[in-house]
Amino acid sequence: SSDPLVIFTPSGKRGHFPVGTPILTAARQLGVDLDSVCGGRGICSKCQITPSYGEFSKHGVTVAQDALSEWNSVEQRYQDKRGLIDGRRLGCQAAVQGDVVIDVPPESQVHRQVVRKAASSRNIVMDPATHLYFVEVQEPDMHEPTGDLERLERALQDQWGIEHITADLTVLTRLQPVLRKGQWQVTVALHKSHKDTCHKVVEIWPGLTEDRIYGLAIDLGSTTIAAHLCDLRNGEVKASSGVMNPQIRFGEDLMSRVSYAMMNPGGDKEMTTAVRTAINGLTEAISTEAGIRPFQILETVFVCNPVMHHLLLGIDPVELGQAPFALTTSESLAMNARDLDLNVMNENAQVYILPCIAGHVGADAAAVALAEEPGKSEDLVLVVDVGTNAEILLGNKERVLACSSPTGPAFEGAQISSGQRAAPGAIERIEIDPVTKEPRFRVIGSDTWSDEDGFEHVIATTGISGICGSGIIEAVAEMRMAGLLDPSGLIGSAEKTGTERCIPEGRTHAYVIHDARADGGPLISVTQGDIRAIQLAKSALYAGARLLMDEMNVETVDRVVLAGAFGAHISNKHAMVLGMIPDAPLDKVTSAGNAAGTGARIALCNVGSRREIETTVGEITKVETAIEPRFQEHFINASAIPHATDPFPELSK
Ligand code: FES
Numbered sequence: 176s177s178d179p180l181v182i183f184t185p186s187g188k189r190g191h192f193p194v195g196t197p198i199l200t201a202a203r204q205l206g207v208d209l210d211s212v213c214g215g216r217g218i219c220s221k222c223q224i225t226p227s228y229g230e231f232s233k234h235g236v237t238v239a240q241d242a243l244s245e246w247n248s249v250e251q252r253y254q255d256k257r258g259l260i261d262g263r264r265l266g267c268q269a270a271v272q273g274d275v276v277i278d279v280p281p282e283s284q285v286h287r288q289v290v291r292k293a294a295s296s297r298n299i300v301m302d303p304a305t306h307l308y309f310v311e312v313q314e315p316d317m318h319e320p321t322g323d324l325e326r327l328e329r330a331l332q333d334q335w336g337i338e339h340i341t342a343d344l345t346v347l348t349r350l351q352p353v354l355r356k357g358q359w360q361v362t363v364a365l366h367k368s369h370k371d372t373c374h375k376v377v378e379i380w381p382g383l384t385e386d387r388i389y390g391l392a393i394d395l396g397s398t399t400i401a402a403h404l405c406d407l408r409n410g411e412v413k414a415s416s417g418v419m420n421p422q423i424r425f426g427e428d429l430m431s432r433v434s435y436a437m438m439n440p441g442g443d444k445e446m447t448t449a450v451r452t453a454i455n456g457l458t459e460a461i462s463t464e465a466g467i468r469p470f471q472i473l474e475t476v477f478v479c480n481p482v483m484h485h486l487l488l489g490i491d492p493v494e495l496g497q498a499p500f501a502l503t504t505s506e507s508l509a510m511n512a513r514d515l516d517l518n519v520m521n522e523n524a525q526v527y528i529l530p531c532i533a534g535h536v537g538a539d540a541a542a543v544a545l546a547e548e549p550g551k552s553e554d555l556v557l558v559v560d561v562g563t564n565a566e567i568l569l570g571n572k573e574r575v576l577a578c579s580s581p582t583g584p585a586f587e588g589a590q591i592s593s594g595q596r597a598a599p600g601a602i603e604r605i606e607i608d609p610v611t612k613e614p615r616f617r618v619i620g621s622d623t624w625s626d627e628d629g630f631e632h633v634i635a636t637t638g639i640s641g642i643c644g645s646g647i648i649e650a651v652a653e654m655r656m657a658g659l660l661d662p663s664g665l666i667g668s669a670e671k672t673g674t675e676r677c678i679p680e681g682r683t684h685a686y687v688i689h690d691a692r693a694d695g696g697p698l699i700s701v702t703q704g705d706i707r708a709i710q711l712a713k714s715a716l717y718a719g720a721r722l723l724m725d726e727m728n729v730e731t732v733d734r735v736v737l738a739g740a741f742g743a744h745i746s747n748k749h750a751m752v753l754g755m756i757p758d759a760p761l762d763k764v765t766s767a768g769n770a771a772g773t774g775a776r777i778a779l780c781n782v783g784s785r786r787e788i789e790t791t792v793g794e795i796t797k798v799e800t801a802i803e804p805r806f807q808e809h810f811i812n813a814s815a816i817p818h819a820t821d822p823f824p825e826l827s828k
Contacts, residue, residue: 179242180274183207192271195244198224199267202277208284212362213309214334215267217249218383220257222266225278242275287409303390303407304525304782305366305473309383310334312359323350327363331374340365342376343511345523349379357381364388364473366525368509369786377473377523389413389465389472391458391520392775394539395479395487396420397429397563398587399596400453401769403776404461407474410780413465418457419596421449422486427584428563429482433496443491450487451516458519472520475512476779477528478542478771480564480579484531487515498802500534507538507789529778530789533797535579540566542774544795545788547736547767550575554733557720559756560770561586561644561739565716568795569723569732576726578798580719585708586739588643593688593699595641602639602646602688602699604746607653612674614653614688619643639689641699645745650688650701651709652749655816659686662815664706710814713755717818718809719800720757726798734763738770751826754817758825 178191181201188205199222202209213219226243243264246254250268253259266283281287286301310330315323324342327350331337342350353361362384365374380386392403401417425446426432436443462469477487481502485492488508494501512524529538529545543560544550549570560566563584568577588594588601595601599620606615618639642650654660659672666684669677676687683703690698724732735756737745747764750756756764767773777784800806812819817826 179271181205181271182276184276184278186279194270194272196271197267198222198243198264198269198271198277201271202266202279207279208286209266209279210283210285211267212307213267213383216309217253217265217268219309220253220259220265221283223259223263223280223283224266224269225262225280226264226269227276227278238275239273242271242273244270244272282409299410299777299780301408301410302781302783303474303779304368304527305364305377305388305390305407307362307364307384307388308335308337309360309362312354312361314359323354327354327361327376331363331365337365337374339373340376341373343523345513346376346379353379353381366474367782368525369782370509375525377525378470378521386471387467389467390474390476390779391461391472392476392772392779393454393457393478394542394769394772394775395450395454395477395483396539396587396771397432397480397483398423398427398584398589399562400450400457401772402457402461403772404465404467404472405776405779407780410776412776413467414461416457416461416464417596417598418453418460420483421453422446423584423589425449427589428581429480430496430581432486433482433492436491437493437496443486443493444489446486447489448516450483454517455519458517462519469519470521473524474779475517475520475524475526476775477526478537478539478775478778479528480537480539480566481531481534482537484528484537487528489515495534500799500801502531502534505531505533505792507785527778527785529774529785530792532577532792532795533799535799535801536566536577536797537579539771540568540577540579541788541792542771542778543738544568544575544577544791545774545777545784546770547738550791550794555727555729556734556736557723557732557756557759558736558738558767558770559716559720561716561737561745561755562771563587563589565719566771567716567719567723569720569727570795574727575795576723576798577795578719578723578800580715580800582712582715583708585705585712586644586648588641588647590708591642591647591705592685592702593641593697594647594705595643597643597645600638600640601643602641602650603643605642605646605649605653605688607650607657607659609657612657612659612672612676614650614676616646616688639691639699640697642688642701644739647701647705647709648753648755649746649749650686651706651816652746652752654686654701654706655752660706660816664710664814664816666701666703666706709753710816713753714810714813716755717757717813718806721809721813721821722800722803722806723798724757725805726796732757732759734765735759736765736767736770738767744768751823752817754813754815754821754823757821758823760825761828 182189210221364378425435507530508528513522558568604617685700685702744766
């Protein structure tokens with residue numbers, strides 16, 4: 176062809192286009208990922224590109240200085256008003272003149288990759304369900320009696336190729352004033368579900384909006400509610416925050432909440448109101464932290480265990496308290512925020528709740544499966560998501576099993592005498608010298624220094640308020656390694672252990688980590704009761720993992736992924752010393768942070784992943800722990816530290 180050649184980087188896509196073709200048009204025809212909100216009107220600047228001028232023989236093309244058209248008046252106007260970064264052009268205005276290489280910077284890509292911080296796995300490809308579109312709507316006309324919504328629909332069809340739209344009453348009531356205020360130019364946020372052909376109008380602004388749109392990924396746990404606020408354009412996490420689940424006052428674990436609902440008429444409603452109120456508070460707080468207005472939140476994804484799931488939805492969880500543990504529905508769910516009384520975020524925000532696997536294995540386990548993808552693993556991987564209820568997955572490409580185990584809230588710092596949520600002031604890591612029995616620790620939110628082993632130590636010793644989940648796991652394991660605890664979990668006396676830090680506590684003993692009572696501060700210690708709570712929790716976790724291994728007919732696993740909503744991460748060594756997880760080579764035990772929260776983020780940022788997890792969930796075999804006699808057997812044997820009978824050869828290496 177004699178038409179000029181256009182090559183896009185980084186995609187490498189190329190094609191010949193007649194002189195005068197706008198770069199945005201060329202990109203569209205080649206399927207190059209180049210963003211646009213205003214549809215090529217030169218006002219949104221999302222289409223920015225960088226032509227490689229003055230370079231010769233790039234990609235086999237000789238690029239001439241005038242390979243692109245001169246700045247036209249639209250582009251010049253943008254440049255004068257806002258200013259483009261040096262070397263950048265507006266892709267919708269700059270047109271092809273000669274052979275040219277065009278680079279699409281990451282900000283101009285819709286489907287840019289969001290790089291995850293957690294080491295273990297997948298990055299997120301941006302493909303959210305909600306997008307912004309700028310449109311010019313035809314003014315009404317006496318001779319052509321159509322409604323404003325129908326003309327908006329026509330405009331979206333003509334200018335963006337969008338076929339059907341729907342709008343709720345809350346949008347309809349604002350449609351006419353907004354259209355007129357914007358002088359028939361508006362920006363609409365359209366939500367397209369993966370299950371629907373229709374686009375739903377979620378929000379509408381006059382003119383081209385300067386507002387960004389956001390989504391919340393919420394991991395609704397029994398003890399902690401954790402949320403990530405994400406920019407829906409680029410997936411960036413603007414803020415992460417958490418609050419205690421106020422339902423704790425109705426019962427610390429799930430079964431006691433189910434009993435509360437059974438024993439007290441209206442008890443389920445009370446718990447529903449409590450959790451919704453807490454989510455509204457969290458929405459407010461996280462928006463403030465990120466410096467956005469809550470109504471800019473247009474989407475929310477929830478992951479939660481089945482009991483939380485039902486209580487969030489306002490469904491009495493009574494059936495989940497007794498065999499056969501029937502869910503109202505295990506399907507994924509979609510609704511408006513206002514249906515759940517979530518009225519701090521945009522009331523039209525679209526809520527998506529991941530599917531549940533079974534009566535005891537919830538959407539949180541599905542989210543972990545989405546984040547860690549055990550079903551794509553070549554080797555046999557055990558994924559444990561540690562919380563008040565542990566979600567456990569074991570599998571590989573052939574088969575994935577899942578169960579949930581009632582560990583109780585000890586791993587989240589609850590039911591622990593000095594326990595607290597992972598927040599500033601909490602001890603999150605600890606080391607006990609095996610000779611002197613003196614502790615050194617790191618506190619969230621303090622200045623720290625690292626020793627040669629990379630272990631960080633706190634400098635400030637004030638403002639310490641308690642121990643969080645990861646801290647208590649390390650504390651118990653360190654106490655065992657320093658000989659302060661025997662294998663049955665009994666704390667020794669000062670005489671026996673040789674340290675004054677072991678003080679009497681009733682008829683048992685406690686180990687003092689930090690004593691600031693002289694300055695009016697707290698006494699932070701690990702008591703015998705704390706050790707028992709951790710033993711119960713870790714036995715339940717281990718027994719669940721073992722049950723899946725029995726079911727899979729294996730004695731060992733190839734690797735272990737440790738996840739949990741608390742603290743920075745769980746130390747692999749300490750988890751194994753404690754016997755939380757089965758024996759495995761230490762370098763095959765990795766930490767994934769809050770995998771359920773990550774799964775929620777993936778579902779928020781990539782609408783295709785919703786279909787993926789809906790399919791995956793159907794392929795997971797769930798194993799019921801509650802009615803399995805072997806679970807009890809495994810549970811009792813797992814009480815010793817690390818274990819009464821199972822060998823831990825990797826620990827002695
Ligand atoms: Fe909006 Fe180019 S597409 S400025």
